[in-house]
Amino acid sequence: MSDLFTVAIITATLASGIRLAVPFLLASLGEAVGQRAGVLNLGVEGVMLIGAYAAYYTSLESGSAAFGLLMGLVVGFAMGLVYAFITVVMHAEQGISGIGIYLFGLGFTDLLFQKQVGTPKKANKLEVKPPDWLVENTGRAGELLFSHTVLIYVAFLLVPIVYWLMTKTTFGLNVRAVGENPQAADTLGVSVNGVRTAAILFGNTMAGLAGAALALEIGFFQQNLTAGRGFIAIALVYFGAWRPVGVMSGALLFGIVSSTVVTLQVHGVISGSVSSIAHMAPAVLTVIVLVVVSRRIGQPAALTKPFTRDG
């Protein structure tokens, strides 16, 4: 028990937690922007699966993980076009159409995997990392901070970027205006549907990237690879009260709890059944946070409401 609390193990657990947080973080940041514009996308899980499969299959066939990453982004963007059409143009109920997207992604990626790949094969992982000397010369801190693949830095760099985008740019102002009071924004000449479409495209591209990050981190795909991460990412948006830093805290919490549970289980401190309970903890905590948040901060006023000029 006592040798569990060595610096080496704690560092490794934290580093692994940071890695596990990345798919949550990417997907949540995208979802947060979409929700700020008044669009709830419950299909994140499905888009993540499609992004993950596209990245995996491209990497498997071309041998280039970077190309796989690009395909993850592309299919995410394409799903964004679909979702924008469904919700912005057709005014479909957002919660339910998201479930449709989820079922489509779940079935479609399983179908493609069985048909195109069949037996599980290892694809190339994305292994662009900071130079070795950086890790070697910085000790534990280096292991914690510089041992990751490039995507992890991109994900965390996106936190201040999205913050800047949402608070300091005209686009961000428009997004928030459209999410709070689309009628007023429309009166001022903001294209409500245009801003919402842009936010949806950003959100879905990020979901595709999140899926790609997941698949290329392990170089592997299987049916339902995401296992609910996309749904958790949506909850993290509420958890983080629609703010990038809040979303990042939630993602890190989920990541570090997961990695801690795995460490404890690997070192035989807790049994498999206890680890199931521990894995449950972030979801329980999220429900509690939802109770607190819903009292404290309101969601974007026009969330899930399609925009029409007359009302």
Place this chain on the structure above:
Amino acid sequence: MVPLAAVVAALAVGAVLLGVFGANPITGYRALFTGAFGGPDELAATTLKSIPLMLVGVGICIAFRTGVINIGGEGQIIMGAILATLVALALPDVPRPILVPLVMVAGAVGGGIWGAIPGALKAYSGVNEILSTIMMNIIAGFFMSFLLEDWLIEPGAIRIQQTKRLTQNADLPILPGGTRLHLGILVALIVAFLGYLLLFRSSLGLRLRAVGHNPHASRAAGMKVELSITQALAFSGACAGIAGAVLVFGSESHRLIGEGGPLAFTQSAGFNGIVTALFGGLHPLFTVLSSYLFGGMLAGGISLQRAVQVPQALVIALNGVVVVFVVGSLLLRARVQRWAEGDVQMEGRA
């Protein structure tokens, strides 16, 4: 008409996909149809697949009509299955005519509690039920794995996440006719009829639907909005919980199986039930019909896979397309707007 058009459109998408994979869509769909409705065994298989969809779907009708989006069917199925399993483990010697209804009720209670929690959180704390039900799904999944990892696992060398074979006194009786069809279908039909009576033939249902039309007006009229929301999710969860019990005691293994993850146990019925309820116009009796149709898709998917070597996962993908087409269609939107305007007359005829 809208749902039918949506299915035709989805099948067209499926035909394109089949074509892309080099399979003849006509051969594929013929195999799907024959596999679903081609004979007594096929019809029985379709019925068995449709039972969880009917039960979850009826629950979805109740929740959605009250204006509550229940995404928690998966978790409610699991908690119903767990409580029913615990009852069967605790009372193995209770005679079958008593134990079978008892485990069904236990399923309803387990699912009902799991629905009532997010219901109460929404009603009294304003917690978005879409998110809380999703979290409740995750919690239920890990809870099942917690129980099956250790406490309820079948004793023996091979550690598979499943219980021992549960008492035969809780087996759902096979109906006469020489197929595998069991009593679960009668349970589902009874629940659907009760759901219909509840929604359209009782004062409680009138209150629930009024809250769904316009919570503010209902409150002004002195109705208990918070209680209605909690009740709606509790009823909705109870229906899904019964589906969980049927999945355990109507299965061929007669065990609670967690191996392969929660989705493997629920067969996505918690999500697919949303599809069938929407497709059935959020009416319990039409939901029975639409569930039967989708059950046929699921059962026939196996034959489709065998005939043209395209995995049956196609059917799940097509279900998703159906949902998108149904909710994306303008006519449905017009109907939702009429609901939103509180056109109680329209609903009164149903």
